[in-house]
Amino acid sequence: MKQFLNINDVTDLNALLDEALKVKANPYGYSSLGQNKAACLIFLNPSLRTRLSSQRAAQNLGLHAVVLDIDDQGWKIEFEDGTIMDGDSSEHIKEAAAVIGSYFEIVAIRAFARLQNHDEDYSEQIMNAFVKYCPAKIINMESATAHPLQAFADLITIFENKKVIRPKVVLSWAPHPKALPQAVANSFVRWMQKSDAELVVTHPEGYELSPEVINGLSVEYEQEKAFENADFIYAKNWSSYSDYGKVISEDASWMVTRQKMERTSGGRFLHCLPVRRNVIVEDSVLDSDQSLVIEQAQNRVFAMQTVLKLMLENEI
Amino acid sequence: MKQFLNINDVTDLNALLDEALKVKANPYGYSSLGQNKAACLIFLNPSLRTRLSSQRAAQNLGLHAVVLDIDDQGWKIEFEDGTIMDGDSSEHIKEAAAVIGSYFEIVAIRAFARLQNHDEDYSEQIMNAFVKYCPAKIINMESATAHPLQAFADLITIFENKKVIRPKVVLSWAPHPKALPQAVANSFVRWMQKSDAELVVTHPEGYELSPEVINGLSVEYEQEKAFENADFIYAKNWSSYSDYGKVISEDASWMVTRQKMERTSGGRFLHCLPVRRNVIVEDSVLDSDQSLVIEQAQNRVFAMQTVLKLMLENEI
Amino acid sequence: MKQFLNINDVTDLNALLDEALKVKANPYGYSSLGQNKAACLIFLNPSLRTRLSSQRAAQNLGLHAVVLDIDDQGWKIEFEDGTIMDGDSSEHIKEAAAVIGSYFEIVAIRAFARLQNHDEDYSEQIMNAFVKYCPAKIINMESATAHPLQAFADLITIFENKKVIRPKVVLSWAPHPKALPQAVANSFVRWMQKSDAELVVTHPEGYELSPEVINGLSVEYEQEKAFENADFIYAKNWSSYSDYGKVISEDASWMVTRQKMERTSGGRFLHCLPVRRNVIVEDSVLDSDQSLVIEQAQNRVFAMQTVLKLMLENEI
Numbered sequence: 014m015k016q017f018l019n020i021n022d023v024t025d026l027n028a029l030l031d032e033a034l035k036v037k038a039n040p041y042g043y044s045s046l047g048q049n050k051a052a053c054l055i056f057l058n059p060s061l062r063t064r065l066s067s068q069r070a071a072q073n074l075g076l077h078a079v080v081l082d083i084d085d086q087g088w089k090i091e092f093e094d095g096t097i098m099d100g101d102s103s104e105h106i107k108e109a110a111a112v113i114g115s116y117f118e119i120v121a122i123r124a125f126a127r128l129q130n131h132d133e134d135y136s137e138q139i140m141n142a143f144v145k146y147c148p149a150k151i152i153n154m155e156s157a158t159a160h161p162l163q164a165f166a167d168l169i170t171i172f173e174n175k176k177v178i179r180p181k182v183v184l185s186w187a188p189h190p191k192a193l194p195q196a197v198a199n200s201f202v203r204w205m206q207k208s209d210a211e212l213v214v215t216h217p218e219g220y221e222l223s224p225e226v227i228n229g230l231s232v233e234y235e236q237e238k239a240f241e242n243a244d245f246i247y248a249k250n251w252s253s254y255s256d257y258g259k260v261i262s263e264d265a266s267w268m269v270t271r272q273k274m275e276r277t278s279g280g281r282f283l284h285c286l287p288v289r290r291n292v293i294v295e296d297s298v299l300d301s302d303q304s305l306v307i308e309q310a311q312n313r314v315f316a317m318q319t320v321l322k323l324m325l326e327n328e329i
Numbered sequence: 330m331k332q333f334l335n336i337n338d339v340t341d342l343n344a345l346l347d348e349a350l351k352v353k354a355n356p357y358g359y360s361s362l363g364q365n366k367a368a369c370l371i372f373l374n375p376s377l378r379t380r381l382s383s384q385r386a387a388q389n390l391g392l393h394a395v396v397l398d399i400d401d402q403g404w405k406i407e408f409e410d411g412t413i414m415d416g417d418s419s420e421h422i423k424e425a426a427a428v429i430g431s432y433f434e435i436v437a438i439r440a441f442a443r444l445q446n447h448d449e450d451y452s453e454q455i456m457n458a459f460v461k462y463c464p465a466k467i468i469n470m471e472s473a474t475a476h477p478l479q480a481f482a483d484l485i486t487i488f489e490n491k492k493v494i495r496p497k498v499v500l501s502w503a504p505h506p507k508a509l510p511q512a513v514a515n516s517f518v519r520w521m522q523k524s525d526a527e528l529v530v531t532h533p534e535g536y537e538l539s540p541e542v543i544n545g546l547s548v549e550y551e552q553e554k555a556f557e558n559a560d561f562i563y564a565k566n567w568s569s570y571s572d573y574g575k576v577i578s579e580d581a582s583w584m585v586t587r588q589k590m591e592r593t594s595g596g597r598f599l600h601c602l603p604v605r606r607n608v609i610v611e612d613s614v615l616d617s618d619q620s621l622v623i624e625q626a627q628n629r630v631f632a633m634q635t636v637l638k639l640m641l642e643n644e645i
Numbered sequence: 646m647k648q649f650l651n652i653n654d655v656t657d658l659n660a661l662l663d664e665a666l667k668v669k670a671n672p673y674g675y676s677s678l679g680q681n682k683a684a685c686l687i688f689l690n691p692s693l694r695t696r697l698s699s700q701r702a703a704q705n706l707g708l709h710a711v712v713l714d715i716d717d718q719g720w721k722i723e724f725e726d727g728t729i730m731d732g733d734s735s736e737h738i739k740e741a742a743a744v745i746g747s748y749f750e751i752v753a754i755r756a757f758a759r760l761q762n763h764d765e766d767y768s769e770q771i772m773n774a775f776v777k778y779c780p781a782k783i784i785n786m787e788s789a790t791a792h793p794l795q796a797f798a799d800l801i802t803i804f805e806n807k808k809v810i811r812p813k814v815v816l817s818w819a820p821h822p823k824a825l826p827q828a829v830a831n832s833f834v835r836w837m838q839k840s841d842a843e844l845v846v847t848h849p850e851g852y853e854l855s856p857e858v859i860n861g862l863s864v865e866y867e868q869e870k871a872f873e874n875a876d877f878i879y880a881k882n883w884s885s886y887s888d889y890g891k892v893i894s895e896d897a898s899w900m901v902t903r904q905k906m907e908r909t910s911g912g913r914f915l916h917c918l919p920v921r922r923n924v925i926v927e928d929s930v931l932d933s934d935q936s937l938v939i940e941q942a943q944n945r946v947f948a949m950q951t952v953l954k955l956m957l958e959n960e961i
Contacts, residue, residue, distance in 0.1 A: 040365075041365045044365070049672075049673045049676070049705075051700075051701055051704055053697065061397075061420070061425065061428070061429075062428060064397070065369065065395060065397065065428075065429065065432045065433075066432055068367075068395045069367055069395070069432045069433070072367055072393045073365070077704045079697060079700045079701070081693075081696070081697065091922070094928075095923070095928060096922065096923065097922075097923040097924060098921035098922045098923060098924050099822045099921065099924050100822075102921075103919045103921060104693075104918070104919030104920070104921075105920075105922050107931075107932075108918055108919065108920060108931075108938065108939070108942075109693065109919070111939045112693070112694060112697075112918065112939060112942040112943070113693075113697065115939055115942060115943040116697045116698055116701045116943070116946060117697075117701070190415045190416075286420070286424055286428065287419045287420030287424065287425070288420070288421075288424060289414035289415065289418075289419060290407070290412065290413075290414050290421050291411070291412065291413040291414060292413060292414050292415050296410075296411060299423075299424075300423075306424065307424070307427045307428060307431060310424075310428040310431060311428070311431040311432070314432060356681075357681045360681070377713075377736070377741065377744070377745075378744060380713070381685065381711060381713065381744075381745065381748045381749075382748055384683075384711045385683055385711070385748050385749070388683055388709045389681070506731045506732075602736070602740055602744065603735045603736030603740065603741070604736070604737075604740060605730035605731065605734075605735060605736075606723070606728065606729075606730050606737050607727070607728065607729040607730060608729060608730050608731050612726075612727060615739075615740075616739075622740065623740070623743045623744060623747060626740075626744040626747060627744070627747040627748070630748060
């Protein structure tokens with residue numbers, strides 16, 4: 014595996030899932046793979062799960078991981094070509110990415126959407142600059158438009174808990190007081206579309222995801238109808254794509270409740286965390302056996318470990 | 330050892346001390362214990378000694394340690410049950426602690442007293458929430474009311490330097506410009522009461538420690554009288570317990586001086602560091618052979634290493 | 646090697662260079678040297694290359710490296726003797742350095758010039774305090790007046806790319822919008838003066854370096870004349886030494902251009918990075934094959950690794 018930016022880098026989703034299950038069954042079975050190699054984990058945004066699960070995943074492979082927090086400890090980076098750099102930016106991404114890539118075999122980056130401007134976010138400037146200028150293998154730890162490690166962990170969790178071959182999986186928008194990126198929803202939709210699942214997306218009008226992501230899937234605007242006979246309910250907030258980055262509704266009636274869960278077919282509850290209790294979902298759902306959110310978070314270790322393993326095996 | 334929150338988790342203090350001396354005599358003798366395991370060191374407050382000594386202690390055991398600074402890199406955490414989380418907090422401790430515990434075998438936490446409210450601090454909200462919701466083994470790296478790793482290092486240092494079986498050990502309040510927690514004093518008193526020492530506590534009126542900590546020990550309000558024939562003088566500032574968290578006196582006459590040390594029986598000087606020179610204690614004491622503060626700080630490595638070793642051996 | 650503060654700590658520059666080439670040829674050949682030892686990397690200032698290359702260098706030797714960011718996570722440190730510490734500083738360097746030195750075999754420090762006061766910077770207060778009070782071996786990761794790890798990496802890069810035994814090496818001042826320290830220029834001049842090179846220094850009047858550094862070398866004030874037949878052009882900005890810490894000129898005509906590079910003898914371009922494009926040097930130079938800046942940055946790993954190796958071999 015040369016890079017892991019989004020699902021386009023996955024040639025065979027079932028093979029990837031098999032690999033993850035193998036890794037999870039034997040997490041320390043590949044602990045010499047990382048010998049004499051190192052990864053740099055670059056965070057331009059806060060992180061709890063990604064930061065910790067990535068370090069544990071690297072350790073399980075004997076791979077040294079170095080964390081770099083760019084906001085706190087780094088420089089303002091210039092991305093434009095030809096600029097006269099006499100302002101705030103003291104380094105160009107060309108040098109920064111090339112140098113980091115000369116120190117590490119693998120470079121993983123977290124850089125959220127700023128939600129100011131559609132084109133800026135959907136051009137994936139930072140991720141693509143690393144791909145272009147950094148000779149290391151690149152991993153997306155959540156970019157402006159995608160969070161493939163989360164979708165990979167979601168896939169593992171659904172596989173481990175499904176009771177039918179082709180479960181009904183519902184992605185439901187849920188209310189949130191702040192504007193959030195579309196990255197998690199985008200990746201979940203794209204991964205589910207390629208996996209053995211009947212995907213249903215439900216949200217209030219105005220929260221349609223990017224047409225390229227939805228790819229012709231029809232949206233169910235009635236949440237309770239969407240929940241009927243569902244095997245998995247994945248709740249997630251995102252801000253508007255068409256009215257880019259805006260919160261156009263905080264409609265509390267879209268919260269996932271125990272009552273709504275009763276419409277499902279013994280459905281399990283998923284969320285990528287952090288989750289706002291009694292805003293996104295009721296305590297009674299999160300604290301019940303239906304919730305899989307902790308297992309889902311734990312699978313982040315094995316998602317990352319699988320990607321790192323495939324990169325290390327591919328004769329870096 | 331399942332948890333190390335305070336002295337209640339120590340069943341046999343002499344056995345624990347023996348273990349520490351064994352570890353110190355052979356620090357790299359247990360370096361395969363940590364294999365395929367990892368600890369998360371969570372700092373909600375600044376730290377020099379604890380941060381560095383804990384990482385060294387883990388390394389000596391072959392245990393991978395991951396540092397997480399919550400203020401800088403994390404989220405605001407909700408602790409109350411049933412809250413509608415539509416405010417600042419984006420994650421509940423239930424999820425945060427459970428997820429971290431799914432990544433690490435051991436979780437160590439530093440979370441100082443806020444000194445705003447007695448009940449808030451003495452309820453040990455953060456530490457107890459981790460014990461409740463985090464499946465990992467929990468270590469207290471200084472909580473609102475206790476600093477057992479410091480007391481353990483103090484115990485080692487006193488044992489190594491005592492010249493009589495049952496030394497006279499004086500805990501003396503000393504002045505400080507800012508309000509400080511009672512955690513270090515609390516733990517020192519509780520550990521000394523269970524060890525082979527004649528403990529004397531001296532402080533100005535109004536600085537009485539929690540009755541539960543003092544546990545009937547009578548206080549000597551005359552500092553110079555307390556110092557007479559002492560083998561060890563442990564200086565430390567703390568804020569008022571009864572007038573909770575307040576500095577009710579900065580009385581400079583309570584500074585530890587060379588003159589006062591002359592009343593002791595060749596007494597050695599202890600302090601947990603950082604220490605304000607010529608406020609807590611005179612240069613002439615700190616720079617003399619009587620001072621044990623550096624040895625004491627170094628013993629923090631072996632205190633932590635012993636706790637980690639016992640946890641790792643207990644078939645995590 | 647007991648300490649690495651500046652070139653005075655290098656007894657034989659050619660032997661050091663040989664060692665570096667040996668390390669670079671076989672970076673994992675000494676990976677048991679660091680066993681059961683650890684280094685503390687202390688950053689009082691931001692860092693990208695130094696932070697990452699030092700961690701990689703340590704890893705290559707099997708040496709555990711612990712990063713400590715003092716600004717973010719530490720205390721205000723007192724440096725004066727005899728102070729009554731009732732102000733902002735809560736710890737004296739005497740204790741801080743002694744304690745850190747009791748935890749680690751090697752301590753590396755980054756502490757930039759503040760450019761407020763010549764005597765403060767050129768007294769190297771922080772570095773010298775660590776040498777005095779810290780029992781560990783001390784490495785300068787860029788101090789107020791010197792950056793020997795950079796000069797060492799420069800030396801390796803020049804050796805690897807020179808086509809004549811004694812190349813003409815030009816250090817050229819270049820414009821920059823902010824006041825920068827003299828550390829990189831100082832060390833480059835001192836290292837080149839001791840190596841097999843014809844060193845020429847060129848800068849506008851008023852930018853003369855410390856007389857002790859220049860050590861009688863005559864300055865060429867015409868940049869284009871300096872470039873004639875040069876084998877290497879090292880561009881770097883620094884603030885005034887005589888009018889201490891001031892930007893007395895931002896003269897854009899001193900930028901390194903392709904046209905100027907044509908005066909050289911197929912000269913290669915060097916810069917320590919980060920570099921402001923089209924201010925210090927034109928894109929067309931940096932993006933050409935003449936540029937060695939990435940190789941130079943990569944050699945920071947081997948410079949640090951060589952210093953660490955020599956310290957570890959010297960029976961710490």
